Amino acid sequence: MSRILSALFLGAVLLFLALPLAVIAAVSVNEKKRLLFPPVGFSFAWYGDLVGRSEWLGPVTNSLLIAVLAAAVAVSVALPIAYVLWRHRLRYARALYAFGLIPFTLPPVITALGFMIFWNAAGWSGSMTNVVLSHGIFLVTLPLVTISLGFEGLDRALTEAAATMGADDRTILRTVVLPLIVPYVLSGYAFAFVVSLNEYIVAFMVAGFTIETLPIKIFNSLRYGYTPVMAAVSVVFVLVAALVFGLIARFGDLPRLLGALGPRDR
Amino acid sequence: MRREDRRAAGAAAGLAYPTVMLGTLFAIPLGIMVVISFFRKIEGGFYEPVLTLDNYARFFTAFFAQNLVFSLWVSALAASIAVAFGFPFAYLLTRLARRWQVPILVLLLCVLSLSEVIVGFSWSVLLSRTAGLSNVLVWLGLLEDPEAWSPSLAAVLCGLVYLAFPYTVLVLYPPLARLDREIVEAARTLGAAPATTFATVVVPMLRPAIVAAAVLVFVFTLGAYLTPQILGRPQHWTLSVLITDQAVYQANLPFAAAMAIFLAVVGLGLVAAVLVLARKRGNAA
Numbered sequence: 433m434s435r436i437l438s439a440l441f442l443g444a445v446l447l448f449l450a451l452p453l454a455v456i457a458a459v460s461v462n463e464k465k466r467l468l469f470p471p472v473g474f475s476f477a478w479y480g481d482l483v484g485r486s487e488w489l490g491p492v493t494n495s496l497l498i499a500v501l502a503a504a505v506a507v508s509v510a511l512p513i514a515y516v517l518w519r520h521r522l523r524y525a526r527a528l529y530a531f532g533l534i535p536f537t538l539p540p541v542i543t544a545l546g547f548m549i550f551w552n553a554a555g556w557s558g559s560m561t562n563v564v565l566s567h568g569i570f571l572v573t574l575p576l577v578t579i580s581l582g583f584e585g586l587d588r589a590l591t592e593a594a595a596t597m598g599a600d601d602r603t604i605l606r607t608v609v610l611p612l613i614v615p616y617v618l619s620g621y622a623f624a625f626v627v628s629l630n631e632y633i634v635a636f637m638v639a640g641f642t643i644e645t646l647p648i649k650i651f652n653s654l655r656y657g658y659t660p661v662m663a664a665v666s667v668v669f670v671l672v673a674a675l676v677f678g679l680i681a682r683f684g685d686l687p688r689l690l691g692a693l694g695p696r697d698r
Numbered sequence: 699m700r701r702e703d704r705r706a707a708g709a710a711a712g713l714a715y716p717t718v719m720l721g722t723l724f725a726i727p728l729g730i731m732v733v734i735s736f737f738r739k740i741e742g743g744f745y746e747p748v749l750t751l752d753n754y755a756r757f758f759t760a761f762f763a764q765n766l767v768f769s770l771w772v773s774a775l776a777a778s779i780a781v782a783f784g785f786p787f788a789y790l791l792t793r794l795a796r797r798w799q800v801p802i803l804v805l806l807l808c809v810l811s812l813s814e815v816i817v818g819f820s821w822s823v824l825l826s827r828t829a830g831l832s833n834v835l836v837w838l839g840l841l842e843d844p845e846a847w848s849p850s851l852a853a854v855l856c857g858l859v860y861l862a863f864p865y866t867v868l869v870l871y872p873p874l875a876r877l878d879r880e881i882v883e884a885a886r887t888l889g890a891a892p893a894t895t896f897a898t899v900v901v902p903m904l905r906p907a908i909v910a911a912a913v914l915v916f917v918f919t920l921g922a923y924l925t926p927q928i929l930g931r932p933q934h935w936t937l938s939v940l941i942t943d944q945a946v947y948q949a950n951l952p953f954a955a956a957m958a959i960f961l962a963v964v965g966l967g968l969v970a971a972v973l974v975l976a977r978k979r980g981n982a983a
Contacts, residue, residue, distance in 0.1 A: 434893060453809075453820065456819075459823060512715060513713065538961075539918075540921050541921060542731075543724075545958045569723040623811075636942075654928065662819060666820065669812065674808050677808060692871065
């Protein structure tokens with residue numbers, strides 16, 4: 433009885449989560465340009481528009497470029513903090529870690545406004561570099577958390593063994609620590625990549641009028657009315673996210689990455 | 699000893715780059731924002747360095763107060779709904795076999811990372827007259843004609859709960875997954891029904907985690923910016939919309955900065971309070 437009830441509850445919530453995605457997928461293959469559900473006819477034409485029309489291809493390229501670079505910036509800032517925190521347990525590293533958690537904990541509009549004011553004051557606004565750097569800092573929290581989880585899970589006996597055998601810090605880092613930490617670095621990168629791809633407010637306030645990213649493009653066209661290309665983009669976004677997180681789940685330990693196990697339960 | 703010194707120096711050098719990055723691109727922007735919030739706006743999108751409290755004084759106008767109360771109220775409501783459903787969901791999720799857990803976690807991450815514009819757009823379709831759920835009700839014979847359910851307050855709430863739900867579950871997932879299974883099993887062995895075990899053992903044990911999650915989700919929903927615009931009417935716009943509007947379209951950076959500082963203080967204050975509370979409980983235990 434209670435098993436059935438809990439299965440029903442789980443099912444209902446999953447339906448709530450999946451419903452909007454299903455409707456979007458359905459309207460994205462409508463043959464007509466109007467918004468109709470259930471869909472009339474069947475056509476992949478709107479997906480073609482996504483890469484075939486420069487109006488959409490531009491934002492697609494912008495978003496991909498920003499996400500690829502911004503995730504790299506985020507990882508490059510997060511990795512040294514997580515390493516020094518784990519290796520030397522410096523109080524200053526702990527402070528930096530805590531500071532790095534702030535951008536993602538606060539309502540993003542605050543960070544976004546901070547960036548906008550900063551780039552304006554620096555007299556250097558509206559460029560792609562600004563968006564990349566801003567996203568990189570805004571998303572630093574994600575690799576910081578995953579990479580730190582990775583370090584916490586490392587067996588110190590391994591590094592101690594290497595040290596006993598005469599390896600110096602640098603060699604241990606390169607030959608023992610980094611290979612074990614790579615999966616966590618990659619998942620941190622992937623999280624930051626996907627979120628950057630979907631991020632609106634920071635990109636908008638930093639360079640919304642000069643660099644059109646996909647979320648900005650979707651919102652702008654939403655104001656002028658409906659086009660099925662919006663639904664097609666949304667489906668592609670969901671698929672990219674599903675692919676990335678699916679890969680992490682396939683090759684990594686997703687429950688652990690999301691904090692299911694404490695560092696000592698390894 | 700000298701070797702240790704050298705190590706510490708190396709460690710400090712390793713932190714130089716993150717310090718510069720976070721310092722220049724995060725600490726300084728926040729600092730400038732605080733300063734500008736005390737400056738006076740002048741025509742043409744600029745400000746002059748005259749110290750004034752005018753921007754903060756505007757908080758006491760009826761318009762701002764209304765907007766603030768609405769933002770806090772709608773975020774609190776959305777967060778409560780998300781936690782009320784998210785907690786039992788996360789609990790049941792952690793009891794599932796791993797091969798079921800993983801695909802659900804992937805779905806949650808997909809929804810969580812989904813752009814707010816896409817979430818808003820999906821719900822506006824789902825609640826629309828031409829392609830929405832009301833058509834299903836018409837088809838079932840429960841409704842005469844299809845209706846538009848968006849824009850409305852209920853639609854905004856729907857969108858916010860949808861945005862907040864995966865976040866809620868993922869915040870609650872670690873404490874629930876680490877919950878000692880033996881305690882739950884002990885309650886079951888002693889004859890408690892699963893629902894009783896959940897209500898009398900699991901919920902009380904995790905009360906601090908639930909409160910912490912509620913606060914985090916509340917701050918998270920305060921950040922919603924596009925949902926109120928896509929699914930609501932202007933009276934449903936939240937503080938985030940107002941800040942952006944002032945900064946981008948009204949070119950009033952000082953006032954926008956003052957509101958952002960206020961939002962940051964509320965947000966960080968709440969999170970800090972919860973952390974302190976959690977630490978106290980941890981010490982007491």
